[in-house]
Amino acid sequence: MKKIVCIIIAALAVVCAVPAFAAGNISGTVATDGSTSMEKVIGALGEQFEIDNSGVKFTYNPTGSGTGITAVSEGRCDIGLSSRSLKDEEKEKGLTETVVALDGIAVIVNPANPVSDIDLETIAKIYTGEITNWKEVGGEDAEIVLIGREAGSGTRDGFESITNTSEKCAYRQELTSTGDVITTVAGNPSAIGYASLASVKNTVKAISVGGVAPSEETVKDGSYVVQRPFIMVTKADTALSDAAQAFFDWAVSKEAAEIISAAGAVPAAE
Amino acid sequence: MGLITVGFVLLITVYLVISGIPAIGEIGIINFLFGTKWASTASEPSFGILPFILTSIYGTAGAIIIGVPIGFMSSVYLAKMANKKVKTVIENAVSLLAGIPSVVYGLVGMMVLVPGIRKIFHIPDGASLFAAIIVLSVMILPSIIKVSLTALEAVPKDYEDASLALGATPVETYFRVSVPAAKSGIAAAVVLGVGRAIGEAMAVMMVAGNAPNMPSLFGSVRFLTTAVASEMSYSAGLQRQVLFSIALVLFLFIMLINAALNFFLKREKVK
Numbered sequence: 001m002k003k004i005v006c007i008i009i010a011a012l013a014v015v016c017a018v019p020a021f022a023a024g025n026i027s028g029t030v031a032t033d034g035s036t037s038m039e040k041v042i043g044a045l046g047e048q049f050e051i052d053n054s055g056v057k058f059t060y061n062p063t064g065s066g067t068g069i070t071a072v073s074e075g076r077c078d079i080g081l082s083s084r085s086l087k088d089e090e091k092e093k094g095l096t097e098t099v100v101a102l103d104g105i106a107v108i109v110n111p112a113n114p115v116s117d118i119d120l121e122t123i124a125k126i127y128t129g130e131i132t133n134w135k136e137v138g139g140e141d142a143e144i145v146l147i148g149r150e151a152g153s154g155t156r157d158g159f160e161s162i163t164n165t166s167e168k169c170a171y172r173q174e175l176t177s178t179g180d181v182i183t184t185v186a187g188n189p190s191a192i193g194y195a196s197l198a199s200v201k202n203t204v205k206a207i208s209v210g211g212v213a214p215s216e217e218t219v220k221d222g223s224y225v226v227q228r229p230f231i232m233v234t235k236a237d238t239a240l241s242d243a244a245q246a247f248f249d250w251a252v253s254k255e256a257a258e259i260i261s262a263a264g265a266v267p268a269a270e
Numbered sequence: 271m272g273l274i275t276v277g278f279v280l281l282i283t284v285y286l287v288i289s290g291i292p293a294i295g296e297i298g299i300i301n302f303l304f305g306t307k308w309a310s311t312a313s314e315p316s317f318g319i320l321p322f323i324l325t326s327i328y329g330t331a332g333a334i335i336i337g338v339p340i341g342f343m344s345s346v347y348l349a350k351m352a353n354k355k356v357k358t359v360i361e362n363a364v365s366l367l368a369g370i371p372s373v374v375y376g377l378v379g380m381m382v383l384v385p386g387i388r389k390i391f392h393i394p395d396g397a398s399l400f401a402a403i404i405v406l407s408v409m410i411l412p413s414i415i416k417v418s419l420t421a422l423e424a425v426p427k428d429y430e431d432a433s434l435a436l437g438a439t440p441v442e443t444y445f446r447v448s449v450p451a452a453k454s455g456i457a458a459a460v461v462l463g464v465g466r467a468i469g470e471a472m473a474v475m476m477v478a479g480n481a482p483n484m485p486s487l488f489g490s491v492r493f494l495t496t497a498v499a500s501e502m503s504y505s506a507g508l509q510r511q512v513l514f515s516i517a518l519v520l521f522l523f524i525m526l527i528n529a530a531l532n533f534f535l536k537r538e539k540v541k
Binding site for chain 1: 309310311312313380381384385388394395396397475476479480481482490492499500501509
């Protein structure tokens with residue numbers, strides 16, 4: 001027993017003694033606050049930024065887009081994160097937005113389903129339970145099974161706000177991960193679901209919305225409508241700290257684009 | 271070392287109570303326990319967990335109704351009738367069943383059972399309370415079989431010999447003499463099964479659909495366990511506190527079951 005304790009203490013001592021080699025040229029903290037949907041993107045960016053600049057401490061507070069915007073306008077964080085564009089009255093308060101990435105949400109059905117194109121309004125009607133049978137939208141005579149994500153999920157929040165169905169969706173299944181949604185839709189010929197565009201595999205069919213098929217290009221040029229921007233909110237009249245400015249510039253640069261793609265979003269940088 | 275275990279139990283209990291009570295106070299215990307509407311992220315959130323409580327009770331009851339007869343009969347067969355070779359094989363299979371991680375049960379349920387139910391019963395979607403009950407009844411089989419097997423094997427051979435000598439057939443002897451003699455052990459096995467079923471989250475989450483509806487056999491339902499597990503990762507503020515309150519309710523349920531288990535085991539010792 002004593003021996004084990006000794007070993008543990010020794011191990012801790014070694015770990016603590018490893019000095020932080022401050023090699024990066026910038027130091028300080030970058031505090032971000034806001035959208036929970038951006039967790040993956042901003043987490044990946046922050047992690048890489050900390051690796052590249054070991055003197056920098058990066059923090060992310062997942063509170064929600066609205067809270068993040070308020071936080072930056074009150075000066076409680078360096079960069080606010082929002083998964084919706086700023087409203088006019090928010091812009092009037094002296095805030096500016098910079099798009100860091102775009103998030104496309106694919107509407108998916110089973111490959112056996114003949115339906116391949118639905119417009120946004122019809123999707124909303126399907127999800128609110130107004131249309132309950134596939135034959136009403138040109139498919140077979142089968143009840144539509146609505147697959148969605150759990151309350152609080154960023155994808156669900158994004159999908160519902162784009163289709164204008166917040167709090168009105170009559171889900172048959174609420175699943176906790178994108179993978180589960182895809183598996184379920186792949187296993188049920190009458191299911192419809194939604195998932196982040198980057199994670200859609202060929203076991204399901206991503207339908208086109210209003211005639212536009214989802215892809216990185218159509219998300220980027222804005223013709224695919226089930227998408228939303230991931231933006232960084234800053235104060236126009238206040239300069240960022242060195243560390244925060246460095247992060248800001250790096251996040252919209254080409255270097256960061258790969259990390260953003262890997263995290264499942266479409267990078268805004270050309 | 272034993273104290274460490276006690277310490278953990280106390281720590282978890284205290285933590286759950288401290289983090290679970292405030293939200294109940296805020297919502298009101300009646301609204302919380304008997305509210306039928308769960309909309310945790312709506313602009314006017316409502317936190318009624320009656321659907322979850324009922325689902326957990328129905329689901330566990332269903333698993334017991336299906337699992338206990340199968341488990342009980344298997345253990346009687348294994349303890350009294352099976353020859354040695356068969357018994358070894360089946361016992362090993364049961365042990366293996368106990369060792370399968372719950373996520374694997376869930377995965378098989380999701381890939382095989384859910385589409386199967388959809389096709390057999392001609393319903394639009396197979397993810398339902400029924401699917402969860404089937405998965406749970408398979409999951410509780412090992413604990414039921416093993417514990418009742420031990421109890422049945424502990425019955426003194428003299429009892430059975432006496433019964434056989436009086437002219438009872440072997441089957442009569444097993445069900446009229448051996449089973450009653452082992453009944454507290456078998457009851458403990460059932461309670462253990464209940465505990466396993468009510469506390470299961472992962473497998474159930476993958477087959478039950480998780481929509482917060484009032485329970486119906488072929489409807490999508492959400493259990494107490496899955497209510498906590500599915501929303502925890504993104505929750506904030508009152509929503510998160512409520513999840514702790516749900517965990518507290520679940521904890522109380524499991525305490526009750528443990529108390530019942532102790533009661534049965536104690537009775538056995540007194541004998």
